[in-house]
Amino acid sequence: MVQYQSHLNAPFTALADATRRGILEHLGRRDASITDLAGTFGMTLTGMKKHIGVLERTGLVTTKKTGRVRTCRLSRRRLDDVAGWIAGYHRMWNARFDRLDQLVEELQSNERGKPRHASE
Amino acid sequence: MVQYQSHLNAPFTALADATRRGILEHLGRRDASITDLAGTFGMTLTGMKKHIGVLERTGLVTTKKTGRVRTCRLSRRRLDDVAGWIAGYHRMWNARFDRLDQLVEELQSNERGKPRHASE
DNA sequence: TTGATACTGAACCATACGGTTCAGTGTATA
DNA sequence: TATACACTGAACCGTATGGTTCAGTATCAA
Numbered sequence: 001m002v003q004y005q006s007h008l009n010a011p012f013t014a015l016a017d018a019t020r021r022g023i024l025e026h027l028g029r030r031d032a033s034i035t036d037l038a039g040t041f042g043m044t045l046t047g048m049k050k051h052i053g054v055l056e057r058t059g060l061v062t063t064k065k066t067g068r069v070r071t072c073r074l075s076r077r078r079l080d081d082v083a084g085w086i087a088g089y090h091r092m093w094n095a096r097f098d099r100l101d102q103l104v105e106e107l108q109s110n111e112r113g114k115p116r117h118a119s120e
Numbered sequence: 121m122v123q124y125q126s127h128l129n130a131p132f133t134a135l136a137d138a139t140r141r142g143i144l145e146h147l148g149r150r151d152a153s154i155t156d157l158a159g160t161f162g163m164t165l166t167g168m169k170k171h172i173g174v175l176e177r178t179g180l181v182t183t184k185k186t187g188r189v190r191t192c193r194l195s196r197r198r199l200d201d202v203a204g205w206i207a208g209y210h211r212m213w214n215a216r217f218d219r220l221d222q223l224v225e226e227l228q229s230n231e232r233g234k235p236r237h238a239s240e
Numbered sequence: 241t242t243g244a245t246a247c248t249g250a251a252c253c254a255t256a257c258g259g260t261t262c263a264g265t266g267t268a269t270a
Numbered sequence: 271t272a273t274a275c276a277c278t279g280a281a282c283c284g285t286a287t288g289g290t291t292c293a294g295t296a297t298c299a300a
Contacts, residue, residue: 004142012136015128019203022124028212036245040122042281045247047289068246068297074216079299083206085141087200092148096194117218137258156275165277167259174257188267234276 011082014058019043020051024060024074031073130201134178139163140171144180145192151193 014020019041038048052072055061059077063070069096085107134140137222139161146152146160158168172192175181179197 001160002142002146004138006138006206008141009136009138012132013287015205016132016136018124018287019128021128022122024209025212026122028209028216033246042122043288044290046249046291049248050288067249070247074213076217078213079206079209081230082204082211085135085208086203089144089148089199090203093194093198096148097196126247139258153276163258164260166261166279169278170258187275190277 008081008085010058011060013077014054014060015079015082017051019052020055023051023055023072027061027072027074030054031071032069033069035069128201128205130178131199133182134174134180135199135202137171137174140175140232143171143175143192145190147181147194151191155189157192164236 011079013090022041026037032040034045034048034052037052038045041048051064052061060075061072061078062075063072064072123184143157146157154165154168154172157172157189158165161168168213172181172183180199181192182195187192190209216227
């Protein structure tokens with residue numbers, strides 16, 4: 001039985017929501033308060049606070065409260081591990097299908113050079 | 121109010137589960153039946169069937185039933201859109217922090233050339 | 241000091257997720 | 271023909287998610 005690493009669950013889960021991806025893109029342009037973001041994405045403060053909580057726990061966003069305003073900004077944490085998984089998968093995928101294509105080609109060229117049987 | 125694209129939700133959600141990432145890596149090595157996979161990942165046939173369902177609906181896996189055995193294999197669908205989002209985010213992230221670093225540097229060099237005030 | 245603003249936390253809600261059991265159906269094999 | 275095998279679907283279960291409302295607390299501004 002195989003046990004797989006789960007440290008990628010949180011970042012993938014954080015990115016699985018369109019609103020959260022939107023928040024990250026928005027914060028890439030400028031810092032914003034919870035109220036700003038809630039307005040921009042058309043939801044309650046409490047709802048937005050939860051999204052920010054997810055992004056903060058995943059390390060993708062940091063926040064700082066000054067007075068009554070909590071300012072959210074993009075964190076310096078990169079998505080390198082996520083990008084790394086995708087890249088590794090891509091490599092494996094290419095190797096896999098290269099091998100399959102090669103196999104098909106070999107079978108076809110064998111087929112061409114072979115006399116036909118009635119049973120085939 | 122901003123509406124964001126949700127076509128990336130499904131692939132990110134599919135990848136958010138460690139078992140499903142494991143299945144993809146496993147299928148990268150060889151095709152497998154539901155029974156094989158259920159054994160490998162220590163869960164019931166029904167549980168595994170559900171994971172395969174998610175991966176199949178997302179287009180990451182295809183299956184074919186011959187006799188009583190359903191064989192699962194990696195699909196030719198690539199994760200280009202997911203990789204694309206990550207790459208775009210990465211670019212934006214770099215631009216963002218390059219600008220911030222530059223700003224900090226400017227402020228520091230201004231500070232060095234300026235006489236001190238008691239209030240600072 | 242009063243009122244508006246910005247957030248926070250608890251509680252709730254509907255739905256989805258990851259898993260199970262159980263009762264089938266269809267297929268292979270002795 | 272009987273039995274085992276591989277899967278399938280429905281139903282269930284506990285927990286998480288994405289959102290809400292409501293009732294605070296703290297801070298700013300007149």
